Amino acid sequence: MDYNNSADSRKAKAQLTALRVLVYAILIFLSILCLFSFYMLIINASRSNGQLQAGFTLIPGGHMMDNLKNAWTDASINIPRGLLNSFMIAALTAVLTTYFSALTAYGIHAYDFKLKNIAFTFIMAIMVIPSQVSAAGFVQICYKYNLTNNFLMLILPGIAAPVVFFYMKQYMESTLPMEIVEAARVDGSNEFRTFNTIILPMMKPAIAVQLIFSFVQSWNNYFLPSLLLTKAEMKTVPIMIAQLRSADYSKFDMGKVYMFILLAILPVLVVYIFLSRSIIKGVTAGSVKG
Numbered sequence: 001m002d003y004n005n006s007a008d009s010r011k012a013k014a015q016l017t018a019l020r021v022l023v024y025a026i027l028i029f030l031s032i033l034c035l036f037s038f039y040m041l042i043i044n045a046s047r048s049n050g051q052l053q054a055g056f057t058l059i060p061g062g063h064m065m066d067n068l069k070n071a072w073t074d075a076s077i078n079i080p081r082g083l084l085n086s087f088m089i090a091a092l093t094a095v096l097t098t099y100f101s102a103l104t105a106y107g108i109h110a111y112d113f114k115l116k117n118i119a120f121t122f123i124m125a126i127m128v129i130p131s132q133v134s135a136a137g138f139v140q141i142c143y144k145y146n147l148t149n150n151f152l153m154l155i156l157p158g159i160a161a162p163v164v165f166f167y168m169k170q171y172m173e174s175t176l177p178m179e180i181v182e183a184a185r186v187d188g189s190n191e192f193r194t195f196n197t198i199i200l201p202m203m204k205p206a207i208a209v210q211l212i213f214s215f216v217q218s219w220n221n222y223f224l225p226s227l228l229l230t231k232a233e234m235k236t237v238p239i240m241i242a243q244l245r246s247a248d249y250s251k252f253d254m255g256k257v258y259m260f261i262l263l264a265i266l267p268v269l270v271v272y273i274f275l276s277r278s279i280i281k282g283v284t285a286g287s288v289k290g
Contacts, residue, residue, distance in 0.1 A: 071259045079263065090218040181199075212275050241264065
């Protein structure tokens with residue numbers, strides 16, 4: 001009897017080990033697949049236009065600094081200004097989106113009022129409506145009231161983010177005990193002070209997750225900026241990359257394009273590295289019921 005139990009135990013351990021090896025193999029493969037694209041971007045950014053047209057290779061081309069100089073000094077675009085414009089829009093959008101979505105989620109989560117379920121359902125209904133549906137009317141209003149070439153028209157609409165609201169609400173339900181809120185009210189703390197000094201610090205992981213997601217989404221946004229920004233000095237990185245790609249074939253330089261794409265990714269990587277620890281905590285904490 002003991003021999004059978006021991007054999008079954010060894011068999012179960014062997015199966016568990018095999019499953020673990022399979023999972024790690026899949027994760028390693030997916031990681032290599034993701035990193036390979038980034039590696040090829042660096043390789044292509046170091047190759048000249050002629051080398052890129054010659055074909056695929058895994059070996060750096062040795063023209064990294066030449067491509068950087070050509071992209072940075074291109075007369076048709078202003079890369080430093082484009083990076084600054086994109087960073088301002090993306091950073092402000094991320095901060096405002098995260099803060100007001102958390103505030104809205106707190107209001108729905110912490111208060112019981114008559115239209116609570118209706119309000120939640122309404123916000124969820126907005127989440128499934130594509131942004132392009134309302135974009136036409138929004139752009140028309142901006143042109144009618146001379147609000148084009150204004151960064152605020154790209155920042156303020158981002159405050160209404162149902163997806164961020166939903167994540168924040170789910171996170172609060174998992175990790176935020178209402179006893180803390182009640183204790184703060186008993187101590188005489190007003191609601192905004194409670195939210196800003198007690199709730200927000202407890203939600204740092206979730207805030208970090210949504211900051212990076214909102215930042216990346218705004219940074220990569222091409223649709224609205226291309227419709228609202230017409231002045232050269234106000235254009236963002238995606239618009240400038242599109243300009244480079246649509247250049248005349250005789251003036252088209254793929255090395256310059258790859259270098260600009262690499263420069264456009266670097267700020268996102270910096271933000272991610274800065275928030276990475278909190279992001280991991282936010283994903284794990286939000287998925288476990290506290």
